[in-house]
Amino acid sequence: MARIWILGGGLIGCGWAAAFAGAGHDVTVIDPDPAVADRIATVQAQALPVLQGLGTLSPRATTPAHVATAAEAGPPPVLVQENLPENLDLKRRALAALEPHLAPDSIIASSSSGLSPDDMAEGLARPERLLIAHPCNPPYLMPVVELSGGALTAPEVVDRAAGLFRAMGKTVLTLTRPVPGHLVNRLQAALWREAVHLASEGIASLADIEQAVIQGLAPRWCIVGPSTVFHLAGAEGGIGRFVDALGPEFERW
Numbered sequence: 156m157a158r159i160w161i162l163g164g165g166l167i168g169c170g171w172a173a174a175f176a177g178a179g180h181d182v183t184v185i186d187p188d189p190a191v192a193d194r195i196a197t198v199q200a201q202a203l204p205v206l207q208g209l210g211t212l213s214p215r216a217t218t219p220a221h222v223a224t225a226a227e228a229g230p231p232p233v234l235v236q237e238n239l240p241e242n243l244d245l246k247r248r249a250l251a252a253l254e255p256h257l258a259p260d261s262i263i264a265s266s267s268s269g270l271s272p273d274d275m276a277e278g279l280a281r282p283e284r285l286l287i288a289h290p291c292n293p294p295y296l297m298p299v300v301e302l303s304g305g306a307l308t309a310p311e312v313v314d315r316a317a318g319l320f321r322a323m324g325k326t327v328l329t330l331t332r333p334v335p336g337h338l339v340n341r342l343q344a345a346l347w348r349e350a351v352h353l354a355s356e357g358i359a360s361l362a363d364i365e366q367a368v369i370q371g372l373a374p375r376w377c378i379v380g381p382s383t384v385f386h387l388a389g390a391e392g393g394i395g396r397f398v399d400a401l402g403p404e405f406e407r408w
């Protein structure tokens with residue numbers, strides 16, 4: 156069991172709180188909004204059957220605590236998961252105020268969808284402890300956590316965070332450098348761009364475009380990613396044969 160602080164108990168913070176508590180960690184949510192206590196309980200009640208179904212609910216699952224400030228949160232955590240609104244100034248100020256309450260080796264993992272870890276770490280006494288750990292929503296259900304460190308992040312911090320998330324049953328994807336949107340959201344955005352294009356050109360109804368993804372792509376993508384799909388489509392010649400045969404066709408679109 157590790158001590159985990161959740162900074163910001165909104166949609167993602169409460170989802171993370173349920174994930175960490177379900178994995179048996181000692182969780183404290185820090186958020187000045189008094190409504191957060193009820194939100195923690197509601198999300199945990201939603202998460203418990205999901206974690207049970209996934210087989211990742213620890214027999215030592217805990218209940219997250221709620222406090223308004225880091226000063227009330229007790230001994231420093233192994234990791235603080237930051238889930239403040241996506242606003243660089245707000246995050247910077249809140250992290251600078253939080254840092255004196257941390258241990259020298261406490262990790263700061265940010266859920267940010269698009270901010271740079273180096274920008275966020277500016278002003279910290281120990282910027283090497285900050286990395287991005289981006290979940291898909293809701294964090295207790297979705298397996299992927301995308302990790303990326305900035306130029307200032309210590310590699311051992313990325314390794315320690317990866318170990319903690321893997322021990323919770325998460326699939327850790329590690330980027331070699333941070334990019335806004337990380338992997339999942341960028342891939343999703345690329346597909347959505349084409350969906351909007353097809354709909355706006357009147358090629359098909361939005362309902363049929365949605366079905367193309369749900370019935371045409373999703374059943375494959377549960378098991379293999381898009382590169383493997385094309386590799387398999389090339390039969391014994393693999394992706395090379397596929398590109399030779401269909402590459403020029405793709406170029407014409």
Ligand SMILES: NC(=O)c1ccc[n+]([C@@H]2O[C@H](COP(=O)([O-])OP(=O)(O)OC[C@H]3O[C@@H](n4cnc5c(N)ncnc54)[C@H](O)[C@@H]3O)[C@@H](O)[C@H]2O)c1
Pocket residue numbers: 162163164165166167168185186187188191237238239240241242249266267268269289290291292
């Ligand atoms: N919403 C999503 O689907 C999603 C998915 C993945 C990652 N993210 C990222 O997660 C982060 C949080 O997003 P969200 O949708 O949960 O936001 P949200 O607005 O639902 O929650 C933000 C919470 O932060 C609290 N807060 C504000 N200032 C605070 C402070 N100084 N100290 C403590 N708490 C404070 C607020 O009271 C609120 O409860 C963002 O960086 C976002 O990019 C969001």
